[in-house]
Amino acid sequence: MELGEQLEIRVVKDVILRRKKHNDVEGDIGLTGHQLVFSRRSGSPRGTTTDDRDGFLEVLISNMWQITEKPSSTPPSLSIRLRDMRSISLLFPSAENQEMHKVAKSIGKINELTNPRLAYPFYYHPNVDFARESGWSLFSIDEEFDRMCCPPNKWRISSVNLEYAVCPSYPGRCIVPMEIDDETLIKVSKFRQSGRFPVLSYYHPSKETSIMRSGEPLVGPANRRSKEDERLLKASLTTGKRGFIMDVRSTQKAQQRQSRGGGIEIEAHYPHWRRVHCTVEHKLSVLQESFVKVVDACCDKSGSSGTWLSKLRSSMWLSHVTDVLVAACKVAQSIERDGSSVLIHDTHGFDTTIQVASLTQVLLDPFCRTIQGFKILIEREWISSGHPFGDRCGQIGFNRANEAPIFLLFLDCVWQVMQQFPLAFEFNETFLRLLFENTSSSAYGTFIGNNERQRNELDLSRSTFSVWTHFASSSVTQQITNPIYESHSSVLWPSVAPQSIVLWSGLFLRWEGGPEPLTDFAEEVQQVGTKHLRMKESVLGLKEELRRLEDEVQQKLTEISEGVE
Structure with missing residues (x-):
């Protein structure tokens, strides 16, 4: 055509x-x-x-x-x-x-x-000279396994889904407990919604705790159980430790799902796990409606400030942001302070579950707060793990009836944390904004499709260019870098009080009237940051020179002392 x-x-x-x-x-x-x-x-x-x-x-x-x-x-x-x-x-x-x-x-x-191959990324050829395959090798599950320091006697990389037959929305290779073989994984997949059996999302080496994610258990009205599923969850725990199953649906909604074949884990069958509910809105139509309302409120300049605030409040957008932040903080607390592993799931395991799991890692892991680390987090937790970007972002050739701002909500949560900890992130809000823009309408193929299987069928790595290559260019890197970033290993504990959660004006209000972006101020901050780094390097050089002089003085004193003797 x-x-x-x-x-x-x-x-x-x-x-x-x-x-x-x-x-x-x-x-x-x-x-x-x-x-x-x-x-x-x-x-x-x-x-x-x-x-x-x-x-x-x-x-x-x-x-x-x-x-x-x-x-x-x-x-x-x-x-x-x-x-x-x-x-x-x-x-x-x-x-x-x-x-x-x-x-x-x-x-x-x-x-x-209806044909995604007719989308713009398949026709786009950048003016800059870089190889088409550049950027597509950013993420490697083997490298992530090593980076997270997963003990090889406890965890392994399984290729059970290499042909995408066990779980169509999962990647070909996943990290699972070492003692669980592939045959058991196949049985567990039949007990979990959409075949999404529990897989490792994050491992905390010093606490020996983990975050896993999955689809809901298919308990149903007959209270089905799966001994293989029970064994898998037990195998993920370190000896002597316990875990939490965080269902990010309300108790009522989870029980309603049971009458339709889904449901919740029966705690009597999982004695080492305690189930908790932390409600995060997961209904797509509700989230999409909330997004439309907040955009309408931001575009409407006809009313008073009171009317505008009323529209913003009725959109419920900031409430949804708060709910995701609260859930992520609870998971982080279980990992860092309680020393307990956590299994996260909603119904299908590829929307709210991924939101909470990835945001938790931003709080816990300083690597995820670097530009490179955040890109890898998105590749591992969102793109590779089967978040349906094609459907949720209304891409050409996909089901726009299932459109919902799941990924944007995650980016908004990250922005909220950045406002409270402005020195802790190597990237700035421009990076988050560009990520949002490239999910639904882009010249690049990175976010096309719903899962790894579809992306392989579309042969994206050979047919399109990766957005990560674009972000790696020197001009874009300068735009997205936080000049006041200071690396540290602390866990971030953001406030989730109502007065701490604010509208992301740099996204929702950037096209509206008002002052122009503070370009001069940003450039001044960049200069201050550069000067700060140079001063730090100068101080380190002076310290090194001082140590050298002290060594020379000590040597002279030793020679004098020996001469007197």
Whole structure:
């Protein structure tokens, strides 16, 4: 299929582009199979600015979230809300409504394509010179096994799912307890929702505790049990230790699932484990509605501050952020302070479960707070472990009915922790924002698809470029680096009090009116950070020189003493 066949119109002249913080500009729009391009016509008025950026705009069609035709407005207009939370309007003062309708219909047809290979990353070729395979080898389960210091007599890497037959959403290789063989894993997979048997997410070497994650047990109304599942969980514990099963659903919702074939672990069958519930919203429609409401509140400038605050509160977005933070803090406390291992699960084990498990590692592990470590965390816990980015982020060729801001909610939680511990992260909020933007509409193939099996079928490593290569470029690295970062090994214990959780204004309000980004201030902070590092290096050099002089003095004193004798 040729993408051009989906276009009912390719060029419309005499269109006005309207954007917040920009002047209206008259020009022409052109549609391609992947982009809408606006350019100011030569000789057309610039408005009150001479900035060329006001006269040119490129938008990926996959970035278009909501399109509203307004044929009755004066002039007729097309209102477009983008997935990166921008809003633009195209006004058609001299064109017929039919042309506006054709533009909207063409965009809709492209966004409804069912073949993911027609997405932009499969056609993108960067201007910079780097190998296509660069970035795809960022994560290695063998290297992570060694980095986490997993004792080889306690844990092993299993290839039971190498053909994705045991669990379609899991990666081909997973870390599991050493004494559990592959045959047992197959039996356990039949007792866990979506085949997601318990696998290692994080190992704490000094505490000898672990975080595991899985799908819910398929107990059902008949109170089924699996001795293999019970043996696996027992094998994950160090001798003499106990563990917690954290169900991130309410007790009521978990029990309701039991009547439908799912359910909860029966504690009598898991004597070394205690089950606890920590409610985190996992219903996709509720989370999506919350996201839409908070975006609407941030875009609405018509009401008073009281009305705005009321809309923000009714969106429940900050409540959802708080719930995830609370759950992660409880898991971190079990690992770090109680010395207990934790198994986390919701229903399917690839949404809320991954949110909590990965955020906990950000709190516990300083490596996950570095740029490299955070990238590996996302590869291991989100991409490799089967979070369905294709469905949740509304990508071309996937099920947009299951769209929900699961990954964004995680990024928001990380941002909240960064506000409370600004020196503890090597990256800044720009990094988090760029990650969010690249999940739904991107030139790169890193986040395409729902699981490893689909990504292999699409041959992404050979057909697309990795976003990690983009982030590794010197220009982007400078943008995403925190200049006041100081590495330390402390566990982070963020406040989850209501007054500590605030709206991520750098994401939700960045396209709205108000002051421009503090570029000069950021550059000044960068300079201060560089000067600080140079001073530290100078101090270390002076200390080394002082030690050398002390050694020389001591040697002279020894020689004098020996001469006197």
